[in-house]
Amino acid sequence: MLLLCAVLWLADRFDPLPLPKDDMARVVLAQDGTPLWRFADGNGVWRYPIRIDQVSPYYIEALLGYEDRWFYQHPGINPLAIARAAWQNLRDGQIVSGGSTLSMQVARLLDPHPRSLRGKLRQVWRTAQLEWHLSKDEILTLYLNRAPFGGTLEGVAAASWAYLGKSPKSLGRAEAALLAVLPQAPSRLRPDRHPQRAQAARDKILQRLGQFQIWPQAEIDDALQESVWLAPREEPSLAPLLARRLNTANSPAVIETTVDASLQRRLEEMLLGWRARLPERTSAAVVVVEHDTMAVQAYLGSLDLEDTQRFGHVDMVQAVRSPGSTLKPFLYAMALDEGLIHSESLLQDVPRHSSDYRPGNFSQGFSGPVSASQALARSLNLPVVQLMEVYGPKRFTAELRSAGVPLLLPRNAEPNLALILGGVGTRLEHVVSGFSAFARQGKVAQLRFQPQQVLQEKPLMSPGAAWIVRRILSGQRRPDIDPRAQLVERAPLAWKTGTSYGFRDAWAVGVSSRYLIGVWIGRPDGTPVPGQFGLASATPLLLQVHDVLNHRDRQNRKPELLNPQPEEVGVAAICWPLGQELAREDDNCRRLRFAWTLNGTVPPTLTMDTTFSSALQPLVWLNQQGLRVAKDCPGAQARRIALWPAALEPWLPLAEQRRSRLAAPDPGCPPALLVTGEPIQIVGVNQGDRLQRAAGQVNALSLKFSAQGSGAKQWWYLNGSPLLSTASGESFDQVFAQTGIYQLSVLDAAGQTGTVQFSVVD
Template identity: 35%
Template sequence: MVSRNKKLLITLGGIAFCFVAFFALDMVFPFPEHKLHPDTATVVYDRDHKPLRIFLPADEARRMHTNISKVSPVLIRSLLASEDGWYRYHPGINPISVVRAALSNLLAGRVVSGASTIPMQIARMATPEPRTFSAKLKESFRAVQLKLHHSNEELLEIYLNMLPYGGNIEGVAAASHFYFGHDPSTLSLAESALLTTLPRGPAFYDPLRHPQQAKLGRNHVMDQLEERGVFPTAEVARNKEVPLPTAILPVPLKASHFSRMVIERNGLPPEIMTTLNYKLQQTAEARLKEYVSRLRNADIDNAACVIIHIPTREIRALVGSADFFEKGYGGAINLAETKRSPGSTLKPFLYALAMDKGLMVPATFLYDIPVDFSGYSPENYDRTWSGQVEMREALARSLNVPAVKTLARTGVSDFVTLLRKGGLTTLDKKPMEYGLPLVLGGCEVKLTELTNLYASLADNGRYRPFKITPSADNISSQLFSPEVSWITLQMLSKVSRPEMNDTWMLTSDMPETAWKTGTSFGHRDAWAIGISGDYAVGVWVGNPDGRPRKGISGASHAGPLLFDLLRITSPGGKLPPKPDGPGITEIQVCAHSHQLPGPFCTERITIQTLSGKTQLKPCEYCKQIFIDPKSGFRLSGECLDRKKLKKMIIRTLPPQLARWRAENNMEVPLIPPLAPDCDLIPAGNAPKIVSPASSTPYLLRKDTPLKYQQIGLKADAEADSGTLYWFLDGRLVKKGEFNQNLFTEVEAGKHKISVTDSLGRTDSIIFEVLGGK
């Protein structure tokens, strides 16, 4: 009895010792976990889960990670039945298999069976060593470690991602893709049997070099599965007829600019799902490449485009150049993400801002006449002037001076704030550094961000960041009211340019479109952005190296590609409907001034305004005057008590418009002169000095006589101003009509200049002259 108890204690002590020894060794020699998770490739997928690009790890292995939940159950059943039927029950090593393998090896006099379990195979793949007895012991120890520290599902997933499939292909995901062209979730029995066979001898069972051996091995696995009742005979027989793969698919290189952009923004995780519609991407790439081939005949090297789905703000297509792999012409540059001058493409947002501020409406008169902002004198693209135009015409024709004047009214700071709020991340300077040229393209933007800003107009004025990967991100901010957004799109739908043949836009398959073009400073960049249906499409055309091309324009060089893409993207597309509610109101205004009608406005028109926002002034330019019927002189003040008076309604012009028309020999309404005996100064606006300017010092050259450096004298004056008298430091120097070109010599120093009209109304400023002598 004592002896039996002693043996029991020794046995239990031995078992305890083994356990203690194992755990001690486990602590001293932990499993190198990092070897279970080698760097994998990053696979970029389109929205339909089709691979676009596979970015290989540093060792160039085609190693694609997959979760076990995404692997076909057929493959898992095949692997478990063939490799380790007791996988879910043993502690890492299978004692029964070890005994069976030992007997087989002894009888054969050599190693014919290894009894390797799945954990043992993982250990061998993680830390490969020559196949010796001591290596087998270490492998067994490591297998028990793996079982101790990982669940069965975790180990099985590790195993599936480590299996070798020949060459640099590792893991079932990579094997499934490169051998069969699909992910492992849909593997058939024949495919699963081949992927079970290949790791046993990747070179021996290579289906490309040794198809007969590969087929025998594959069919043998299926026979085993049939014998063990894993799969029925009919299914096995059918799958034996499936042909083997005849080629390994190349690493996909689709949507290269977009895929690189995805990596730059998301790093290198195993998988990245994106928003790209590859069918649309292919079409856009083909159209852009063919279009660029024609542009190069005109010394224009490249183009880029982006297509954004407005309801989701997902980028559905992005082409960064005509050919990513082209060595010349900046092929590898993602021109859709490159900072370039936007030309006039920012104008719609300025006018939208002005409308939301209540400063103007589409029918507001603006003035396209020469102007000088402290030395900055913008000009139109065609170097012509149009005089008085409605705001909607100024936008449709992309006139520069009205836009610059509007920016001066709204304020550069507010405009920069708006653009930044709308996602233009490239505006990183202070507003004063941009100044008034900002609205004409005096900054840099990206095509992706600019196109998304236009998408906001079709989304009730709401900005949301564009997406390249699916997300539930609902971050948004209101840029414009829905009413202003709709009005802006309506104005952009009427865009027409004289240098463009409009007939091609009026074809039956042309979707309803709101669009805008832009041409940058120095003739370097041409833009066209359009909205139709659910899509915003942006196009950039130019030379990646910044080389100018005289005559380049957004309308003629970017516009045709824009409309080609719109036909593809949004056939039959429509613009958003007018917002519900009373936000847009129709009112009557003076037909002459487009201001609120006064008592002498005899003609009226109906215009759209924004309820509670639009601020209109009473008409200033339709007036009633009194005339002496005998002399024809105008009467005022105390002269109005005369018995015989003739009433007359006259229509005048804003002073700056009247002066420009007079300088260009155009008709200007004249007011009869005031009767000499009516000496009271009548009401009205005094002349306003335009030149010289008080804010800009004038510089005299030392080597040039003063008579060749005279300063111009100009003033905006009312139609009844008559002769203007100019006084320099209290001394009369010039007199003449408001439309005459007058000049005077001025020496260095600070000076006061005054102007007085025939009615005694006066304006004066202080200005400074530097240099001289």
């Protein structure tokens, strides 16, 4: 006996059981277990590994009742079953019954062998090894995952999804019986090719289960009435680029995700409908995230994986692109926290010049005085550059990176003013992650693609700053005229667009009651696409995705999440141009506005030189006649006069310009320093002129321009775009080949500006 045991032990050591190893077959699942994508093994077979508790009890009962009723009692080989099968085969003169147990079938699956005596002995040996090394449940699990079901399908889960379009957990009796019989002859009984054969085999197993009283006869009669119904045969084909991203060498056979399969399918179908609306070779990417959990609900990395003309294999969720203006909300929130601005702070949409950097507005032209909320809502470039000069690009970049929103600069490059307008690289997933701060009380949370990922978040801004910026982006940029009015806590969709230089990238990022939505449109190879910009291209897609989400939430009766006003957010009545609280009757309160504030802080107006300057409120002395005099003149009384920043002079009405706000000097006792504040005057055309070519003139209209009132170098802008630079007093010629409205602006090295608007007509 000991000798026999030693021989068997040696045989087991030298001829070990060939248990299945990782053959790189993978299945990627949605949050409800629906297969999204599959990666076949080297033989093209795909399977969906499951446990016994993930299969319907009906299937286990049908399988054991038909194949091996004594599975849990016999030692792997059932002598009674073999004897019965041998007697039936001899009696009928043909093979009508097999005596293989489930363990023996698993042995054949693991080590295929010919149907010969030698092969049968090898099967018995492998069966014995199975019973020695594995438990009954482990053997049954191997069968559930390796049994053939026709074509490239292995395992009951893959067959259930492929043939029936449902989870094996939800199989009914008739469906369980059908799948239990298919491995007996998977090619001959394939229900998609031979439905009548499959139904006959299913009915046979149902009747056998009734004979053995495994199921009640009434239930079997009902099951027999069901025809074999198959779902349309589809391979898992959702979220392919996410599946590729998560499929690594260390991935398990089952890759779980947080994706909502029905939403993913709906958005993929919708995005395919956009193909005709987009230019050739243009792709798109969409990410939907539930911001309460940061679980990614939908991941569309390209327009169509199979579209090689549109580079469908390139995952634009991870691609590094220029973010355009999508970074602006972060700077406004940080500036609020720093006490640099409140929501109605006076900013300057005027020409700016910093070294060789001359930014302009996307919409061309300049608006002059604008509020911080207006500048953000309209995505104006010049005011945000003014703000970046104060806050500092290095600090801005470092704080975003620390919170989990990295900005990628060229090698050895330092952060500069251009980054706030898109002069930097980032990814769609990082931008969407950053916008979570506006829904999560100022904390940036990383996207979660899989349920086992731990939620990670870091603070970027205060809850109050996040709330204010979110209100501005949702179209509620100003408090009610009555500060005591009740605020609605349901914030509508807040969204921001972005367009990179040369129309290469169109962005739209939204924050709704429950979701973060990120949209990118462009060419993956970086080729410019004229006419494709955030508002025109990406925003319609964003709004369509938002409508889909709203409709689903209403159908599922999901309540809308509220966005209550934080305690530190208040409302203040402030006055321009100083940007601070003044009595309404105060003559220095030139324009009254209601602003969102943080912790009661009401910072003064930022001047063009990026400092808080008292130059906006100079101290002057007036005599009894109201004339400006020196402070030591008889009867001189000190008074502070609120002035607008000098750079805004060309955009102010005459009553607000410095020459109107400052009293005339007294010739008898003039002040020591005359504050004139005269703007630069553009010579060559007058404000509001309508210029027309002379009768019979064929060539384009040519005009000569110069500037007076400036003793420094000047930079010229036409419709907000840099034109050229001139020395003091130097003139230049400009040709106007097309009709239209033009805005010509000039900026000198001292920060003085001038502007004139005119039109050219036929």
